[in-house]
Amino acid sequence: MKDFVVILGSSSVPNSPTPPNLRHRHSHRSSPNKTNSSFHKLSPSEKQRQPISSSIPTVHSHQHPYPPLSSTVRWNPTSRRDSPLKYYADLASKLAEDGRLEDFAMTVEMVVASGVDASRFASMLSVELVSKGVALSVREGKAKSVVQVFKKVEKLGVASLKLVNGVGLDSLKKEFQRILGSGEVEEAVDLLESLIGFQFTVKELVNPSHIVKICVDKRNPILAIRYACLLPHAQIMFCSIICEFGKNRDLASALTAYEESKKNLSGPNMFLYRAIIDTCGLCGDYMKSREIYKEDLVNRRVTPNIYVFNSLMNVNAHDLGYTLDVYKDMQNLGITADMASYNILLKACCLAHRVDLAQDIYNEVKHIESTGALKLDVFTYCTIIKVFADARLWQMALKIKEDMISAGVTPNTVTWSSLINACANAGLVVQAFQLFEEMILSGCEPNSQCCNILLHACVEASQYDRAFRLFRSWMGGQEGNIDNMLSTKQINNATSVSTALDHITNSHHPSFLKKFSFKPTTATYNILMKACCTDYYRAKVLMDEMKSLGLSPNHVSWTTLIDICGGSGNVEGAVQILKTMHVTGIKPDVVAYTTAIKVCVGRKKLKLAFSLFDEMKRYRVQPNLVTYNTLLRARSKYGSLHEVQQCLAVYQEMRKAGYKSNDFYLKELIEEWCEGVIKENYQKQEGLSSCERTDLERPHSLLLEKIAVHLQMSTAETPAIDLRGLTKVEARIVVLAVLRMIKENYVQGHSVKDDMLIILGVSERHEEAADVISGVKRAIMKLLQDELGLEVLLVEPQVKKDGWVDLQAPIDANTTLLEMVEKNSLSSEPLSSTRRPVILQRLKVTRKSLHRWLRRRADVIRR
Known part of the structure; x- marks a missing residue:
C-alpha cells in the first residue's frame, strides 16, 4: 500500500x-x-x-x-x-x-x-x-x-454565499461600518454591488437607510439612486431618497434624484410623481410642481391618480384659482375626489379668505355624505371652522360644531382652539372662556396654544389683570371652577352671552374640578409681556422667568420689550435693548428696528431714528412699508434743505423697493417749505387747493420725483429745472424748491455761477398740449417776475439758413408767440419734416438778477 x-x-x-x-x-x-x-x-x-x-x-x-x-x-x-x-x-x-x-x-x-x-x-x-x-x-x-x-x-x-456563515458576515458588517464611518460611501456602494452579485442581501451587510442618510448629507443624489437600484424595493427607495432631500430643503438634489430615478423605471410611477411634488411644496417652489405636472404628466398624456392630484392641489393651496383648475382637470379625467381633496379645497378657501366658496364646498360635501359616498372627518370640520373664525363669524363656527357633534364626530383640541379663537377674534371674551370650560368638561385636554388664545383675548380686551391671574393659576395647578374665577364682576366687557351658548351650564360641575397640564411657551410669555403696557421692569422679570424655564426669547420677545421700554419714555434704553439683541446672537429683524425707530420718532429723536435706519441697511435688513411711512411722517415741518433731502431720499428708496405711498402728507410739507421762499410765515393760499385735487388723481407722484432729482444737484452745477410733464401748480412747487435750495446754499457761502434755465417742454402741434405748456409758462413767469422780482428771458431756438438751429438765441420776454411765428415764417426755406429738430421751449433767469434776489433774502434772514 x-x-x-x-x-x-x-x-x-x-x-x-x-x-x-x-x-x-x-x-x-x-x-x-x-x-x-x-x-x-x-x-x-x-x-x-x-x-x-x-x-x-x-x-x-x-x-x-x-x-x-x-x-x-x-x-x-x-x-x-x-x-x-x-x-x-x-x-x-x-x-x-x-x-x-x-x-x-x-x-x-x-x-x-x-x-x-x-x-x-x-x-x-x-x-x-x-x-x-x-x-x-x-x-x-x-x-x-x-x-x-x-x-x-x-x-x-x-456559490460564494454558501461559503460564508455568521463569522464572515459579521466581519463584512464591521468593514462596512468602518468604511461608512470614514465617509467613503462610494467605496461602500462599490463593495456592496460586488457582494450583491454573489447573492448577498443588503440587510445582511448594512442598514439600508444608513447609506441613504449619508448620501443625503453629502448631497450626492446620483450615488443614492445607484445604491437604491441594488435593493429589491428600489421604486419605494427612490421616493424615500427624494423625500429625504426635501426634508433637508435641498430641492436641486431632489430633482436630480427624480431625473435619475426615471431612467431606472420602465414606465410612469405615481409614487415618484407624488414624492417630487410634495418635495417642491416642502421646499417652497410651487412653480416647479406645476412644471412637473405639465411636462411629465399632461404633455406625455399620463393620467395621474387621486393622490398625485391631491398633492398638487395641496402644494398650490395658496393659489385658489390654480387649485380649482387642477380640481377641474381631475373631474374631466373622471377621477372621483376623496375626502382629502375636499379638505384641500377648504384649506385653499381658508387661505384665500373666500368664506362664500368654502360654504358652497362644505354644503356639497354634506350632500355627498348623505348619499353614503363620503364621511366627513374631523379635519374637514376644523378647516371650515377656521374659515369662519378668521372671518370673525363666530356664530357660524358654533353652528358647524353642532353639525359635527350630531354627525358623531368628537371635537379635538384643534377644533376647540379654533372655536375659542373665533370668539376671541370677535372680541367676545365671555364666550371664549365658556367654550374653554365646555372643552374641559367634555374631557378634552387643552394645550398651550389653546391657553395662549385665551390669554391673547384678555390682552386684546385690555383685561390685563385677568390674563396674569389665569397664567398664575395654570402654572400653580390650582383647582377650582373657571366660572368662579371668571365671574361677571371680573369681566370689564359687559357683552351678554349669546343665545347660541345657552346650553352651556353655569353651575358648578364636580367633573370640572381637576388639574390639567400646562406648559407655557415663548408665545405665552410674549402675550403676557404685552399685558405689561409700559411697565418695563415687570416685562423684564417675565423675560428672566422665561429664561429660567429654559425658553429662549425670540424676536417678538425682544421687540415687545423695546416697545414697552420706549413707551415708558426711555428712548436710550430701547436702543440699548436693540444692541443687546446683537450681543445675545439674535439678529434684529425689520420689526425690531421699526419699533425702535417708532420710539425715537415718538420722542422727537429724529437724528437717532435716521441713524437706526442707516444701521439696519448696513446689516442688510430690508425696511418695510411701516418703516418708510414712520420716517416720512417723522416731521411736521421742514426746517432745512438737509431734512427735505433726507426724507426725499427715503421716499425714492421706498418707491424703488416697490412700495406705494400716500404722497399727500409729504407734498404738504414740501409745499410749505417751498413757499417759504416767498414768505417766511407760510399762509396757505387758495391756489394750492387745486394741487391737492390734481395730485390725488395722478397714478403716481411725478412731482416728488422731480423735486428729489433737482435737490440732489451739486452746488457747483448750473441750475437747470425740467418742468416737462408737470401741471402749473406742480411746476411752481418745483421752481420754488430749487430756489429754496439755492438760497440755503448761498447762505452757506455757495454763490450762483451761471444763469438758471427752466425747460418748459417740447413745442407741440396738438392744441391741448400747447395750452398746457403755455399755462405752465405763464404761471412760472408770474411767479418769477411778479412775486420774486427776477429777470426772465424766453429762450427759443432760431433756425438758420443752413438748416442748423441756434439754441442760445434769447428773445425778449415781451415777445409774443405770434410774433415769433411770423418771424420764423420769413425764413427762406423751412426745414423738411425729416430734418426738423426737437424744439424745447425754455426760460432763462439771469445770474445777475438771482444775485440781487439772494442778497435781499440774505438781508431779511440776518434781520
Whole structure:
C-alpha cells in the first residue's frame, strides 16, 4: 500500500527534507527535491482527463511565500471512493482558514478542472473554516481580495454565499461600518454591488437607510439612486431618497434624484410623481410642481391618480384659482375626489379668505355624505371652522360644531382652539372662556396654544389683570371652577352671552374640578409681556422667568420689550435693548428696528431714528412699508434743505423697493417749505387747493420725483429745472424748491455761477398740449417776475439758413408767440419734416438778477 503526501509550499522558500514519516513509499525512491508523480509529465489536456484518484499533484503557491504546511493528510487509495475529494476539500478549507484565499481558489480551480462536480466539492468544504479565513482577510483590510476570490469560485460554479456563515458576515458588517464611518460611501456602494452579485442581501451587510442618510448629507443624489437600484424595493427607495432631500430643503438634489430615478423605471410611477411634488411644496417652489405636472404628466398624456392630484392641489393651496383648475382637470379625467381633496379645497378657501366658496364646498360635501359616498372627518370640520373664525363669524363656527357633534364626530383640541379663537377674534371674551370650560368638561385636554388664545383675548380686551391671574393659576395647578374665577364682576366687557351658548351650564360641575397640564411657551410669555403696557421692569422679570424655564426669547420677545421700554419714555434704553439683541446672537429683524425707530420718532429723536435706519441697511435688513411711512411722517415741518433731502431720499428708496405711498402728507410739507421762499410765515393760499385735487388723481407722484432729482444737484452745477410733464401748480412747487435750495446754499457761502434755465417742454402741434405748456409758462413767469422780482428771458431756438438751429438765441420776454411765428415764417426755406429738430421751449433767469434776489433774502434772514 502506498501513502500519498501533498506538499504546499512556495518556490521562493527552499525545500527542506521530507520527514521520514511523510516520505512516499515507492519501489523507486527519489530525492526530496523532485516529484515522483507522473502527473507533471502529462500535457495540459491529459492533466484534465487524468482522474484525481490516479495521480496527486503537488500544489504550489507562487503569490504567497508561505512555508510548507506543518502537517499533511494521508490518503489510502483502497479506502472509500470520496477520500481523495475529501482530502482536497479539507486542504482547501485549511488554506482558507489560514487566510490564503488565493491558494484556496487555486485548489478549487484544480479540483473542478479535473472533472469533479463543483456543487459536490463545495458541499465538502468547511464553511466554518472558510468564514474564518474571510473574516481574517477582511480584518487585515483585504476586502477587495475577498471579492476577487469570490469572483473566481463563482466562475467555477461554487456559490460564494454558501461559503460564508455568521463569522464572515459579521466581519463584512464591521468593514462596512468602518468604511461608512470614514465617509467613503462610494467605496461602500462599490463593495456592496460586488457582494450583491454573489447573492448577498443588503440587510445582511448594512442598514439600508444608513447609506441613504449619508448620501443625503453629502448631497450626492446620483450615488443614492445607484445604491437604491441594488435593493429589491428600489421604486419605494427612490421616493424615500427624494423625500429625504426635501426634508433637508435641498430641492436641486431632489430633482436630480427624480431625473435619475426615471431612467431606472420602465414606465410612469405615481409614487415618484407624488414624492417630487410634495418635495417642491416642502421646499417652497410651487412653480416647479406645476412644471412637473405639465411636462411629465399632461404633455406625455399620463393620467395621474387621486393622490398625485391631491398633492398638487395641496402644494398650490395658496393659489385658489390654480387649485380649482387642477380640481377641474381631475373631474374631466373622471377621477372621483376623496375626502382629502375636499379638505384641500377648504384649506385653499381658508387661505384665500373666500368664506362664500368654502360654504358652497362644505354644503356639497354634506350632500355627498348623505348619499353614503363620503364621511366627513374631523379635519374637514376644523378647516371650515377656521374659515369662519378668521372671518370673525363666530356664530357660524358654533353652528358647524353642532353639525359635527350630531354627525358623531368628537371635537379635538384643534377644533376647540379654533372655536375659542373665533370668539376671541370677535372680541367676545365671555364666550371664549365658556367654550374653554365646555372643552374641559367634555374631557378634552387643552394645550398651550389653546391657553395662549385665551390669554391673547384678555390682552386684546385690555383685561390685563385677568390674563396674569389665569397664567398664575395654570402654572400653580390650582383647582377650582373657571366660572368662579371668571365671574361677571371680573369681566370689564359687559357683552351678554349669546343665545347660541345657552346650553352651556353655569353651575358648578364636580367633573370640572381637576388639574390639567400646562406648559407655557415663548408665545405665552410674549402675550403676557404685552399685558405689561409700559411697565418695563415687570416685562423684564417675565423675560428672566422665561429664561429660567429654559425658553429662549425670540424676536417678538425682544421687540415687545423695546416697545414697552420706549413707551415708558426711555428712548436710550430701547436702543440699548436693540444692541443687546446683537450681543445675545439674535439678529434684529425689520420689526425690531421699526419699533425702535417708532420710539425715537415718538420722542422727537429724529437724528437717532435716521441713524437706526442707516444701521439696519448696513446689516442688510430690508425696511418695510411701516418703516418708510414712520420716517416720512417723522416731521411736521421742514426746517432745512438737509431734512427735505433726507426724507426725499427715503421716499425714492421706498418707491424703488416697490412700495406705494400716500404722497399727500409729504407734498404738504414740501409745499410749505417751498413757499417759504416767498414768505417766511407760510399762509396757505387758495391756489394750492387745486394741487391737492390734481395730485390725488395722478397714478403716481411725478412731482416728488422731480423735486428729489433737482435737490440732489451739486452746488457747483448750473441750475437747470425740467418742468416737462408737470401741471402749473406742480411746476411752481418745483421752481420754488430749487430756489429754496439755492438760497440755503448761498447762505452757506455757495454763490450762483451761471444763469438758471427752466425747460418748459417740447413745442407741440396738438392744441391741448400747447395750452398746457403755455399755462405752465405763464404761471412760472408770474411767479418769477411778479412775486420774486427776477429777470426772465424766453429762450427759443432760431433756425438758420443752413438748416442748423441756434439754441442760445434769447428773445425778449415781451415777445409774443405770434410774433415769433411770423418771424420764423420769413425764413427762406423751412426745414423738411425729416430734418426738423426737437424744439424745447425754455426760460432763462439771469445770474445777475438771482444775485440781487439772494442778497435781499440774505438781508431779511440776518434781520
